[in-house]
Every structure is written in C-alpha cells, then in structure tokens.
Amino acid sequence: MKAVRQYLDFFRSERQRLEAGSLPLLNAQREAAAAALERLQFPSQKVERYKYTDVEAAFAPNYGIELTPQKPADTTEKHSLEPEKHSPATVSPSHPEALSHYATLTDVNADAITALNTMLVQDVTVIYAAPGERKEHPVQITRTLQATAPLMQNRRLLIVAEAGAELTVILTDKAVAGQDFLTTQVTEVFVGEGAHVELYDIEDTQERCHRFHQVFAQVTAGGHLTHGVFTLAGGVSRNQTDIRLTGEGAAVQLLGCAVLGGTQHADNNTLIDHLAPGCTSRELYKYVVDQQATGAFAGRVLVREGAVQTDSVERNANLVCTSQARMWTQPMLEIYADDVKCSHGSTVGQLNDDALFYMRQRGISETEARTLLKQAFASEVLNEIPHEALRQRLHVLVEKRFRSCENCQLCK
C-alpha cells in the first residue's frame, strides 16, 4: 500500500474531530488539499525537486497524530538564546489582517507535502508586525518533540511584516531521544515594502526524526529577508525554501549550514525567483558530511523576463570527511533578462592534508586538528548571520556538535 493512503484515510475518518478544534479558515482549505494530495500522491525520487530524499519511506510508518489542541507550554524557554528577555511579539491569531494571508503563497496542487500539511494542520502560529513596527527582541519558538509512541506533527507558521516593519524569528526544533517523529511544517513569510525580516530555523533533534519543512516567502519592493537554516542534529531533514522577489529592490539572503554525522540525511532545496528589476539575492550553504551521512543541495535561481539589474550570487561548498559520506550538489541558474549580474557554483572537497600536517607538527592531535578545520569551514557561513547573539551562539553549538561527534558512540 502506498504511504499516502493512511493519511487520506485518517483525514476522511477523523475529519470532524480535526475540524472541531480548529479555525474555519484552516478547515476551508482541507477539502481542496485532500483532493490535491489524492491526485499528486507522494513524490517519488523521479520528481526533480524530491530526487534526493525518499518521501515514501519517511511517511510509510504509522505515526500517531495528537488531535487535542495544544497550548504553548511556556513563553520564557529555559534554553532560550536570551533567556532574560521576554518576547513582546504577539504569537496568537489575534490579527485578522494577518490571517487573510493564510495559504495565499502556497499551492496545494504543486506540492504534496504542502497539500498534506494543509489537509491535517490544526492551528497556525501568527507572528505579526504592524506597519513601521520594530520589534527590538527576536521572537523565539522552541518546540520539543516528546512522546511515548511514534508521533507526527503538522505545523503552520505565518509571518507578516507590514511596510517598514522589522522582525526577527528564531525557530528551534528539539526532540527527546529514542522515539520516532515526523514533522511537516509550512511557513509563509510576507515581507512588506521596506520591511526587514530575519528568520532562523535551527534543527537540533535526533537520528529518528523525519522533518519536511517548506518555506514560501514573498519579498516586496525594498524589503529584505534573511533566512538561515542550520542542521545540527537530526535524522532525515528536507528543507524547501521558495522565495519570490516581487518588488523593485527587494533582497534576500539565504544561509545554510548542515553538520551531518552518523547516517543523517539533509536535503536543502531552494528556489529564488527574481520577478522584479533591481533585486538582490545572496545564497551560501555549507555542509560538513561525516561518517556515513548524506547531504544534498539543489538551488535554483530564476531571473524572469524584465528582472533587469538582478544581482545574484549562489554558492554551495561542502566538506566530505569520509569515503562513505556522500554529497549531491546542484546549483542552477536560469536567466531570461538582459543586464544582470549572476554567479553560481559549488565545490566538494576534503580536509586539507597540508593544513592537517602543519597543525600536527605544532603538536595538535589529529582529532583536534580535524575539529578545528571543520569548524573553520563552517564558520564562514555562521559569520554571515546578521543577528549577533545568534551568530555567537551558533558558533558555540557547532563547535559542541563537532566535538561530540568525534567522541560519540553513534558516530564511531
């Protein structure tokens, strides 16, 4: 039986309970989403954007879905980046003007994971900044997966920054060990004219987690979006990031860092769509792939007709540390406009033996030398993070990750 069947059957049989605890706005989208999923089925690896990740295998197990509405536990998280600060942002669906954006950037007919999420999602987290509003402190949402049986979660996030607003959102995913988890997440981001949004997504889960996250963002004239996705620990992670630059002078910065060990798999699939003149995009993804891990990067930059004076740089650099580790990389650039400045490229390499020996001659052990070189490699992308406190924190987390990986039983 195909994996998609159990989700469609679940929806048909539990629809009433699902809708009873949810918003009419979300319920209104379910039928079309279910029809789309029925038609699309889960993408096989013959589908271009899914060729590096086996969706069928990830969704085949029988996960439980919690149907009782969940309340956020505590807004002052202990593991918070800046624990002394309370978030002043509104994290509730109390902005009707924001909710009108729901499901307007997504197309259930174009993507099965998005369709599945729209069919089953129970609530939406809205982060809203009014015109000209500048949120001084970042909104951080930490979600910890914890269950006594295999669990699936479908999450939905809506971020709206009106004209001239400034907003930073930090998402942190954690999970308790020893359990199977599956999450889908669809995030829609609206960056108004001249607005500035930073969205960071940090995954620090475990090897039995499967994660399918889609980001759909629209940046209007003069707006700026930074999106960073950092994979520190996990099982199978697929992150899809689709950015539309729709107004003149819009800018996007995509950052990614994946530290992979054990049998981890991380697949980042991005699309930057230049639809207006004078837009800027910067994309840098770096992977350190160790042990038997696999990494994949596919990044497409599309410069549409009329998107003159586009300025785009796309780069993916990868360090493959063992002969069993694998990396797939596919930078793509399509240009249909004149007068543009675009570059794209990728590299796959190993640790520099000369540097390794130089360090050992100075008395640094091979393990320590390798750790320092891996950290140095990752630090290039971490240094690009505009948010200073997060930048420093991620340097520490990545160092910890490299150090534990050298010692942990799993990775030996």
Added chain:
Amino acid sequence: MLEIKNLHATVGDKEILKGIDLVIRPGEIHALMGTNGAGKSTLSNVLVGHPAYTVTEGSVTFHGKDLLALSPDERSHEGLFLSFQQPVEIPGVSMVNFMRAAVNAKRKYQGLDPMDAGAFLKLMREKRKIVELDNKLTSRSVNEGFSGGEKKRNEIFQMAMLEPSMCILDETDSGLDVDALRIVAEGFNKLRKPETSAIVITHYQRLLDYLKPDVVHVLIDGRIVKTGGPELAAEIEARGFDWIKKEELGQ
C-alpha cells in the same frame, strides 16, 4: 640528542634518502647544504613524520626515544620543531586558537593544566615582540594573507611559543629580503637557549653568517658526502658543488 643511523626513505616508490648518518649534540647548529633534489627537505619531513614519506631502513633516536615510532604531534611534544619552507595558510582558524591548541596540547603531554586565557595572551604578546610580528597578524587566520616574510617570521614566533629543543629551519631564508632575514635570524638567536640545537637547510651563506653553524654537511643524491666547519659553507658559496662531486664522488 639526535642520532640518525643509516636512514633510507622513499616517497612513492622512489628512494630519496640512501643512508644518512648524523649525530647532533645539545647546543650544536648543523648546516645542511646541497643541490636541489639532494634530499634536504625529505630529511626534514621524515624527521617530523610527514605521512607522504616512508622510512625503509635505519633508525632515529631523539632524547633517547625511538623517534620513528612517535606520531607527528608526539614528536612535536618531545621538542622537535620544523620551520616550514612553505608555511600553510589555514583560513578560518585564528592564530590565537591555533597557538592555544598547540601550547595546551604540549602542556597536557607534560602533565600540566591548560594555560588560562590571560596568561596565554600575555605569553603571545611577549613572544611576538621578539620577532617583531605585528599584532594585526596574530589576530588573523593562520598565515592567511601574510607576505612571504611575515610567514617566515610567524614560523619563528611559533617556535618561540613552543620552545623546542631541536629546530629544523627548512630554507627559512628563501623569499626573504635582507631586513626580514636579519629579523628572523636575530629572533632565532635571541630565542635559542644554550642547549637548543638546530638543523639549518639553506643554499646561501648569508643566513649562516647570522646563525654561525658548528658543523656544515653537504648532501648529494641522498647521502652526506662531505662534512666540515663553517669554512666549508664559505667555500661552497664561492665555488658551488661541482668540485665536491668530483672530489667525493669522482663525477
């Protein structure tokens, strides 16, 4: 202190060292001269344990220990230091983190606690003055964007931090202008203790004018063919190597 007996070594399947015998006592400075490709750099690489070289015969004893049985980092902890002919650039690894890792690794080997940050930075400041190394350089990534002269000065700075008992200077004078050469050589002289020994690999007399070797060896085709006092270096500077090849090898 260092005793090399009948050392043979290959890189790939090519034999480069064909039986080296050399004894260096505490405090002695030995100059190693010779034609290009004679095996001078191979000898230094073999001594510090470069993985590209294979020892096929012979032995090396250092402070009474079997040097060839030790890993490159252990050899460093035992007091062996190579000033690289071409120091490696390591983007993203700061000089401070690099040096701290090196100094603390040695301290751990010696059974000492790691140095605290304040004491370490003070030590860095003191030592970099000796080789007149700019503060800006020690705050950068290892050798990244350094000029040729700065890289060599940085080698001597690292030597100052690690206080080795045996230094190998592999063409430390190559690519240096007259002033840089003086700073590097005087730095070395200021740093060395009476019991510090060195192997100085060079093509030129000028470095030896500063370092004043006790013994000069000529290495040709993987063997030491002639050994003499400082006057031998002066003679090579004047006459080249052909006369030695004729005299010693009958070529």
